[in-house]
Amino acid sequence: MTGTTSDRVYCPVCVARFRFEDGWQEGAFVACPICGQRLRLVRSPEGWSGERVDKGTEQEIRSRVEEFARIRGYRFNDMKEEIIEGLLGKLKRFGDFYCPCRMQHVPEFQCPCRPTRGGDIERNGRCYCGFFWKGD
C-alpha cells in the first residue's frame, strides 16, 4: 500500500507525526525526521505508523542518535561513549533509552529528549547531558 504527502506517520519514539514522503510504501525503512529513529512503515486502520527497527538494542540507539545528529548538524564530544553506556543502563533498568542524566522515565525524556528536539541546543549550544553539541 502507498500513501500521499497529506498523510502523516506516527513515530513511537518521539510520539509525534511526520509527513509521509512521495514514493514511500508499506514495509519501507525510513528515519523519523524529528528524532532520527529508524522505522519500518506500517499501515493500519488508524493510519501510518513506524515500527522501531532493532528495538531495544545498542544498534537502535546508536543509529538513532547518529541520524539525529546528522539531520540537525550536531556533533558529539569525548563523553559520547560514556553517555551511550548510560543509555544502555536506562534500557536495562528502566525499559527504554531515557536520558541518562535525569530521573524521569517518560516518553518526553526518551533520547533525544523533547527539549533537545525542540531547540535547546540552538539556545544553549548543547543538550542537557552534553551529548549533542551545536556544530562548529
Added chain:
Amino acid sequence: MAEKVKVYALSTCPYCKRTKRFLEEQKIAHECVDVDLLDDESQDKALDEIQRLTGRQSFPVVVVGDTVIVGHDEEKLRTALKL
C-alpha cells in the same frame, strides 16, 4: 576530623561516575546514594533533600559539610575538600 561527604547520583549518569571515581582516586571517605535505584519511599526523601539543598533536580550533588556542589566539578571539589 574530616567533614562528612555525601554524594547523590544516578546510576546511569556519566558525570556522577566521574565524581565517584574522583573521590575514590583521592581516597575521600564518602557516602554515595544512587537515587534512581532506591525504593519509592527512600527516593522521595532523597529527591526532597536534593530539592531543598539545590532548588532543582540535577546530578551529581556532592555535600561537603555546608558546601553543596551540583554537577561534576573537580575544581570545586578540590576547594571544598581542601585538596
